[in-house]
Amino acid sequence: MQINTDNNFIDEILICLKKNKSAVMATVVNTRGSTPRKAGAKMLIRPDGSFTGTIGGGCGEAEVWQKAMEVFKSNQLSYVSVDLTEPVDGEDKVCGGVMDVMIEKLVP
Amino acid sequence: MKNSILIYQKIQESLKNGIPVALITAMNSEQNNLGRKFFINKNKEVVGDINNDSRVNDLLLEYVIKKMNQNVFSVISIVSLNYDTYKITESNKINISDNFDKNNGSVLFIEFMYPKMQLIIVGGGHVGHALAQLGDVVGFEITVVDDRKDYANLERFPMAIKILTGDIESSIDSLELNALSYVVLVSRGHKLDEAALRMSVQKNPAYIGMIGSKRRTSIVINNLVQEGVNLEKIQNIYTPIGIDLGGQSPAEIALSILSEIIIIIHKGSGKHLNSLKKIIL
Structure with a gap:
């Protein structure tokens, strides 16, 4: 259920912060049209590029992942708009909406 | 955002004890606040702040507790906080390609987290x-x-x-x-x-x-x-x-x-x- 907070996810954040001294959090802040996840969905990216949680899978996540790796270096909170409105015959982006994702670096 | 461990520990602890929490993140760079975080739980315990002005933090505390008491399970809420009028306005939809900094105040992302039902x-x-x-x-x-x-x-x-x-x-x-x-x-x-x-x-x-x-x-x-x-x-x-x-x-x-x-x-x-x-x- 969406309103339940996944306690395991909070545990993961803490483990990552203690072990790696940093983590990047991607949070869906806004959606338009039909999207796999709604505002509040989260994904945690570790410095080695591994991640946990999902903001919807597929190409959207790849874009977010790439930005996350930049944020590790820049330390700057930034945004990425994941456009899932591209033609159906292209990639897997058939949902038809746009997700705005906030990407921020967390340090202990 | 610094002090993350403290904030996430507090979230973990509150939820384990059955207390709903809210985490506020500054979405724009008004007053160089970008990414600044403010934790509030239903027992009115706080960690961090969104502003050095205590009036702003008190306003947010009041807003969050009111939301929690409505027993409507908000997942998130995006609000604008005007520093001239000290008013909180809910903005349902935002556009990240807009320049937030045109606003005379902070745009805040508020996440509500609840213990298991x-x-x-x-x-x-x-x-x-x-x-x-x-x-x-x-x-x-x-x-x-x-x-x-x-x-x-x-x-x-x-x-x-x-x-x-x-x-x-x-x-x-x-x-x-x-x-x-x-x-x-x-x-x-x-x-x-x-x-x-x-x-x-x-x-x-x-x-x-x-x-x-x-x-x-x-x-x-x-x-x-x-x-x-x-x-x-x-x-x-x-x-x-x-x-x-x-x-x-x-x-x-x-x-x-x-x-x-x-x-x-x-x-x-x-x-x-x-x-x-x-x-x-």
């Missing part, structure tokens, strides 16, 4: 068992109440965090029920339902549903009304219980009950999605 199952029979299994999968914390140890035990209910086998009324009395508690009465007889219901209505859970035929449930309700139990509370009881899915087996009945609870939580319509939207060809 409790499903209290009174009656460990067939329906109770199916409810525990399904409820566990959906994400509820399962409590089973039944005075028969042969039915209410860990072998039968390995997913339960609590199994109470004492007298039904005092078992329910020992539970702390709140707006995250869903009570389902599926016991073996109307005497037990009556005892369970009498105690449950006093504890103001989010939901009370009672299984049974019209005859059985009306006997129970009439008895409680005659005892002088608050009529409004009785009218809020869901009986007959469940959504009309048409099923008959214990598992199907359990699914129907859980469907009712999920519809209430998310304010769903219970309608076929394909009747709400036509497929565009």
